[in-house]
Amino acid sequence: MSFLIRCRPFRVFGLLTLLLLTTPANAAYAQSPPTQDTTAKPATLSSFDPTPSLVVPFTKLTQAKYPVIDIHSHFGIRLKGNRETFQTYLTQMSDNQIAISISLDAVLGSEEDHLDFIHDNGANAVVAFAHIDFKGGGGEDPANWACNQPGFVRTCVEQLRAAKTKGILGLKFFKSFGLTYKDKTGSLIKIDDRKFDPIWEACGKLGLPVIMHVADPIAFFKPIDGNNERWEELSRHPDWSFYGDAFPDRQELLSARNRILERHPETIFIGAHCANSSEDLKQLGGWLQKYPNLMIGFASRINELGRQPYTARKFFIQYQDRILFATDGPWPNLRLSYYWRFLETYDEYFPYSEKSPPPQGMWRIYGIGLPDDVLKKIYFENALRILPALKPLYKTLGH
Ligand SMILES: [Zn+2]
Structure with a gap:
């Protein structure tokens, strides 16, 4: 019952959406003036940003409970030099107790550029994965x-060997692999094409985990209409949509990714953004059971996890050895604090982002209050297990 009351603003929002989008009688509606306060600012759907009246405990967290390894950040893309x-x-x-950040923005073959940028800034707490430049200035x-x-x-395989000697810790694939990269004939490259097998194999042999961002949220593959739960965001960024014949089927992309995991059991894969199944944790749990070489990070997905707190809490406890802390940052302090609140508290109905409107769905989230032993695994123990090279650095920085 209380849950329903808490959710009420969104039910109103949904109703408004329906009225504004589907009522053909909008004009007639506008002609009969409302009987309420006529001095109030007129609300439009785009300006609707309700302030919750809810009074519930609020935990002020300015740092993580334990020193964290953030396995997914973009010091190149976000800091722009x-x-x-x-x-x-x-x-x-250091204020948030993030001991180490992994930047995914080095480019294989010219990884020195990004490593130099990191070192020139005296950032021994930042390490790097590299990604492959598929276009290569073509x-x-x-x-x-x-x-x-x-x-x-x-x-690529030769470059991977060399990159490892320079300190690169893993390989990253962006979502363009599968969604936009094409072969010579102009057809989309299939991510499970056998010709890439030597790359996955080499990563396994070299001990370089592969972090893969494949596909995107379900909403991005649906029509941008009033039934799309990310309509507000997609109407601001229609280029984020992969709906239509020009793009592959979402589930097929995820299956192709899974075929790679199956074929290369010696290689550790990290499914970025909850392997893009944060809307369906049952499916994700099935994958984790089926593929022992799959780990997941939850960068930019507390919006999804935090709107299903009961399911997410069970999931995090069941798969506590397979989940890696990840942000997709650098983010402002406020956004980082939402990660701590989501993982460490039972706070209710709080934002997942500092932005207005919220960037990944018009809703708020709930904390999942993880026990200390699970927090430690997610914050650093799992990362140190799959990236043992980080152990001395973590010992120095994380204590
Ligand atoms: Zn990312």
């Missing part, structure tokens, strides 16, 4: 892309 914001984030890391014509030249995969 800015030394000042880099230094600010290093201070934030412009817009797929025929000229690096991935469509002979020897591409062999070169």
Whole structure:
């Protein structure tokens, strides 16, 4: 009962959405003036940003309970080479008790550029994964892309060996792999194409975990209409939509990713963003059971996990050895504090982002109050198990 009361603002929101989007009699509605306060600012759907009247306990957390390893951050993409914001984030890391951040933004073959940027900023608490440059400066014509030249995969494997000696700890794949990268003929590259097998194999042999972002939230593969739960966001960013014949089926992309996991049991894969099944934790649990080489990070998914707190809490406890802390940051302190509140408290109905409107769905979240032994695994123990090279650094920085 109390749950229903807490959710009421969204039910009103849903009703408003329906009225504004589907009522053909909008004009007639506007002609009969409302009897309420006429001096009030007119609300439009885009300005509707309700302030909850709910009075519930609020836990002020400015740092994690234990020193954290953040396995998913973007010091290249988000900081854009800015030394000042880099230094600010290093201070934030120590304030929030983030002992180590893994930046996924080094480019395989020229990883020194990103590593130098990190080292020039004196950031020994930041380490890096590399990603493959599929286009390689080949412009817009797929025929000229690096991935469509002979020897591409062999070169990648050689570069992986070299990158490891330079301190690269793993390999990252962005969602373009599967959604937009094309072969010579202009057809989408299939991510489970056998020609990439030497890359997955090499990562296993070299002890480099592969973090893969495959597909995207379910809503991004549905029509941008009044029934789409991310309609507000997609109407601001229609380019984030993968709905339609030009894009592969979402579930097929995830299945193709799973076929790689199955074929390469010696390689550790990290499913970024809950392996993109945060809307369906039962499916995700099934994958974790079926593929012992799959770990998951939950970067940019507390919006999803925190709206299903009972299911998420059970999931985190059941799969406590398979989950890695991840943010997708650098984020502002406020956003980081929502991660701590989500994991460590039973706080109710709080934002998951500092942004207004909230960037990933018009809803709020609930904490899942994880026990200390589970928190430790998620914050650092699991990361140290799959990335043992981090142990001495963590010992120095995490104590
Ligand atoms: Zn990311």
